[in-house]
Amino acid sequence: MALTPRTTIPEEEYAYPGSTGCPGCGANLVMRYLLKGLGDRTIVTIPACCWAVMPGYWPSHCLKIPMVYCAFEATAASLSGIRAALDVRGETDVTVVGFAGDGGTVDIGLQALSGAAERQTDAIYVMYDNEAYMNTGIQRSGSTPWGAWTTTTPVGDAKGFKREPKKDIMRIMEAHDVPYAATVSVGHPEDFVKKVRKAKEVSGFRFIHAYSPCPPGWRMNPMKTIEVARLAVDSRIFPLYEIVNGDLTITRKGKGVPVSEYLSLQGRFAHLSEEDIAKIQIGVDEAFAAMEKRAATKN
Numbered sequence: 001m002a003l004t005p006r007t008t009i010p011e012e013e014y015a016y017p018g019s020t021g022c023p024g025c026g027a028n029l030v031m032r033y034l035l036k037g038l039g040d041r042t043i044v045t046i047p048a049c050c051w052a053v054m055p056g057y058w059p060s061h062c063l064k065i066p067m068v069y070c071a072f073e074a075t076a077a078s079l080s081g082i083r084a085a086l087d088v089r090g091e092t093d094v095t096v097v098g099f100a101g102d103g104g105t106v107d108i109g110l111q112a113l114s115g116a117a118e119r120q121t122d123a124i125y126v127m128y129d130n131e132a133y134m135n136t137g138i139q140r141s142g143s144t145p146w147g148a149w150t151t152t153t154p155v156g157d158a159k160g161f162k163r164e165p166k167k168d169i170m171r172i173m174e175a176h177d178v179p180y181a182a183t184v185s186v187g188h189p190e191d192f193v194k195k196v197r198k199a200k201e202v203s204g205f206r207f208i209h210a211y212s213p214c215p216p217g218w219r220m221n222p223m224k225t226i227e228v229a230r231l232a233v234d235s236r237i238f239p240l241y242e243i244v245n246g247d248l249t250i251t252r253k254g255k256g257v258p259v260s261e262y263l264s265l266q267g268r269f270a271h272l273s274e275e276d277i278a279k280i281q282i283g284v285d286e287a288f289a290a291m292e293k294r295a296a297t298k299n
Helices: 026-038 075-089 103-107 110-119 169-175 189-200 222-234 259-263 274-294
Strands: 042-046 067-069 095-101 123-129 180-185 205-211 240-244 247-252
Touching (some): 026 123, 026 189, 026 205, 026 222, 042 075, 075 095, 075 110, 075 123, 095 103, 103 110, 103 123, 169 180, 189 205, 205 222, 259 274
Parallel strands (some): 042 095, 123 205
Antiparallel strands (some): 180 240, 240 247
């Protein structure tokens, strides 16, 4: 009888059940897979964001590893200080992680992030991307995609939904010449954990952009978190790739399904017209074609 192949995902758990995250929260899975890849010799620093409240109430929390809270804008400064302190103590085997949402990364925390990347601080920065300021009421961030509704881009006003494109944080990190940067998704955990393990073995500043569906903010069924995450990859709205010392490799090409299949599951896009969706499709196709020209695709 043929044996079912074992998963490559470690069985050990460092993020316990019992967080205060919403049902279907993608950020819960981001933390879980991250720690599976890094192990218990890890310290994580977290700014104001959903994950600042999700671990639970002091003195209890749902993580097995040490956790430090920091100011909204200071994640990368905090991880730099932790790294320096550990180095003085000779504890070079501890992985230091900055774990922040998109608002605290592409907007409020960008200055400290740029500084840590420029200094090549030996740490990993993870941005869990739910594409808005979700913890404080679904306000628009620089990572909110074109066409999305938020509470600060109401569809009924004169301007309507968000009209600016999503800020490309991976290009910003690449411009800092970081040795390793990768996109990951909770819909593809084996790719996720593989990249985390790879990042752990690299010296210098590493950046991981994690796709993290938010059912309340995206106006979606919390039971469809994984389906939406996989559609983001298959529609190529969120390609999975890594950049190692400037070389880009697509790690999962996706099926190329229409973006409408992805958008239709989320109420934040319900107002879009056929023309709007066609515009998004053209942008996605052009961006992925440009990426394919550059990449050595491994599919």
